[in-house]
Amino acid sequence: MAYHHGDLRRVVLDTAQRVIAESGPAALNLRDLARRAGVSHAAPAYHFGDKAGLLTAIAVEGYELLADALAEAPGDLRELGVRYVRFALDHPAHFEIMFRPDLYHRDAAEVIAARDRAGRRLRAAVRTARPGKPDLARLAAWSLAHGFTMLWRTGNLGDADPAELFRAVAGQTFTT
Amino acid sequence: MAYHHGDLRRVVLDTAQRVIAESGPAALNLRDLARRAGVSHAAPAYHFGDKAGLLTAIAVEGYELLADALAEAPGDLRELGVRYVRFALDHPAHFEIMFRPDLYHRDAAEVIAARDRAGRRLRAAVRTARPGKPDLARLAAWSLAHGFTMLWRTGNLGDADPAELFRAVAGQTFTT
DNA sequence: AAGGTAACTTGTCAATGGCTAGATCGAGGG
DNA sequence: CCCTCGATCTAGCCATTGACAAGTTACCTT
Numbered sequence: 001m002a003y004h005h006g007d008l009r010r011v012v013l014d015t016a017q018r019v020i021a022e023s024g025p026a027a028l029n030l031r032d033l034a035r036r037a038g039v040s041h042a043a044p045a046y047h048f049g050d051k052a053g054l055l056t057a058i059a060v061e062g063y064e065l066l067a068d069a070l071a072e073a074p075g076d077l078r079e080l081g082v083r084y085v086r087f088a089l090d091h092p093a094h095f096e097i098m099f100r101p102d103l104y105h106r107d108a109a110e111v112i113a114a115r116d117r118a119g120r121r122l123r124a125a126v127r128t129a130r131p132g133k134p135d136l137a138r139l140a141a142w143s144l145a146h147g148f149t150m151l152w153r154t155g156n157l158g159d160a161d162p163a164e165l166f167r168a169v170a171g172q173t174f175t176t
Numbered sequence: 177m178a179y180h181h182g183d184l185r186r187v188v189l190d191t192a193q194r195v196i197a198e199s200g201p202a203a204l205n206l207r208d209l210a211r212r213a214g215v216s217h218a219a220p221a222y223h224f225g226d227k228a229g230l231l232t233a234i235a236v237e238g239y240e241l242l243a244d245a246l247a248e249a250p251g252d253l254r255e256l257g258v259r260y261v262r263f264a265l266d267h268p269a270h271f272e273i274m275f276r277p278d279l280y281h282r283d284a285a286e287v288i289a290a291r292d293r294a295g296r297r298l299r300a301a302v303r304t305a306r307p308g309k310p311d312l313a314r315l316a317a318w319s320l321a322h323g324f325t326m327l328w329r330t331g332n333l334g335d336a337d338p339a340e341l342f343r344a345v346a347g348q349t350f351t352t
Numbered sequence: 353a354a355g356g357t358a359a360c361t362t363g364t365c366a367a368t369g370g371c372t373a374g375a376t377c378g379a380g381g382g
Numbered sequence: 383c384c385c386t387c388g389a390t391c392t393a394g395c396c397a398t399t400g401a402c403a404a405g406t407t408a409c410c411t412t
Contacts, residue, residue, distance in 0.1 A: 008390085024278030029368060040392045042370080047390090051369070099330050102200030106331075133348070139324070139333070139341075140348045144316070147323020154275050155282075157315070165315075172309065172316045173349040184359080205399060216361045218401085223359090227400065 009047040011037050013061070016054060020093035025055070025103060055097050055104035056111060062094030063114035070118065073125035077137075078170040080125050081145035085166045088149045095149070144173060185223040187213050189237070192230060196269035201231070201279060231273050231280035232287060238270030239290035246294065249301035253313075254346040256301050257321040261342045264325045271325070320349060 012033050019028050030051055031041045048054040069087045073080055088095040097103060105111065126138040148169060152162050188209050195204050206227055207217045224230040245263045249256055264271040273279060281287065302314040324345060328338050 026278055030370090031368065041368090042393085043391055045370070099326065101330055102202055136344055136348045139327075139345045140320070143323035143327060143345060144320050144349070145323065146327055147319035147321065147325075148315070149323075150275065150326055151315075151319060151322055154277055168312055169315045169319060172312045173320070182359095206401095207399065217399090218362080219360055221401075 008037060008039060008043060012044045012047065012054065013057060016058065017091075017093040020058075020096055025096060025100065028055075030054070052104050056108050058094060058097045059101075059104050060108075060110045060114045062091060062098040063111070063118045065091055065094060066098075067114070067118040067121045070121040070125050073121070073128070075129055077126065077129040077141055077174050078167060080129060081141060081148075081170050081174075082163050082166055084142075084145040085149050085152075085162055088153065089162060092153070096153075099150075141174070144170065184213060184215060184219060188220045188223065188230065189233060192234065193267075193269035196234075196272055201272060201276065204231075206230070228280050232284050234270060234273045235277075235280050236284075236286045236290045238267060238274040239287070239294045241267055241270060242274075243290070243294040243297045246297040246301050249297070249304070251305055253302065253305040253317055253350050254343060256305060257317060257324075257346050257350075258339050258342055260318075260321040261325050261328075261338055264329065265338060268329070271329075275326075317350070320346065 015033050015036050016028060019033070028051075030044045033044050034041045037043070044054065045051075048057060066087055069083055070080070073083065122142065123134070123138060126141055127134050130137045145166070148157075148162075148166050151157050157165065191209050191212050192204060195209070204227075206220045209220050210217045213219070220230065221227075224233060242263055245259055246256070249259065298318065299310070299314060302317055303310050306313045321342070324333075324338075324342050327333050328341075333341065
């Protein structure tokens, strides 16, 4: 066992994401992550404080990734939703954790900062797409995209291509 | 300690719902439920097999309650959504568990039956509310209501009255 | 009243999270 | 070149939890 793994924090984060994506957050445990990384059972906790700290780091990373995904946003409300859905497709573990605040330290400063940043990006993107009544439009678009994503993730939508199906669903409601 | 508690199954179910509503499913544990009911630590498992079995029972009950809530459905798509939101308000623990299939036995026959029943109710309610394009309309309505509910539950919607806010949001999208 | 069965208890084990004290490594100052 | 110091990791421990097996009790039928 070599001291100073060098990259343990990142390795644990990545492995955790794989485990969550494959088996859900309930299957995650620190000791297994330690075994997979080839370190002692207490090593992961050093970097994250505790299990919730690890999930906090994932949530923060998730909000940052989401902010990035919404950065170069299209002027189309529907395509904005597609981005949201695609984000959940590309980063299932992040998405899963982000919206389970009971699993991490929801009041951590980094969490609030990252979430606010993503929120501002969403707000700005909706504003350019639909100038009038920005707040309600944002809530409607967010709710639709979020709900669609959740239903898809919990297996309630069959096995159609999510992005295409979302376009059809959004076309029913949004005219933009 | 009296043998034959008489109503242990129901007591454990109810207590579990209270715990989940207050502290989330991660805080739930069988031994604490046993202590609260005044029985031995293994008693709850007798009725549910294991922890996932307990959550399975809650999920089934949740789908049945949802089916009931959608039974006498209004002809208005927006009010149908309000019912969905209100269901989540009234039965937070059920709602929480229902859409976390990784926590329970998602393939159990009772789960599938109850979920199908609720699905048929939803389908029927949407059909009467909006005759054309039933599938896409159902997905859109479900996604909007579900997403709104999830965002509200995770604290992303501030502290407005959920039902009223949903009416406003739905008014933005649905014309019916 | 005898036996059978549902409901519960008792005892045990392995896995996990978290804590503490100690070991090791690497970098920077003298 | 050595020494210290802080960051990183290890080793050992404990309480909690879920699961299981075997035994116990009470009700119910005949």
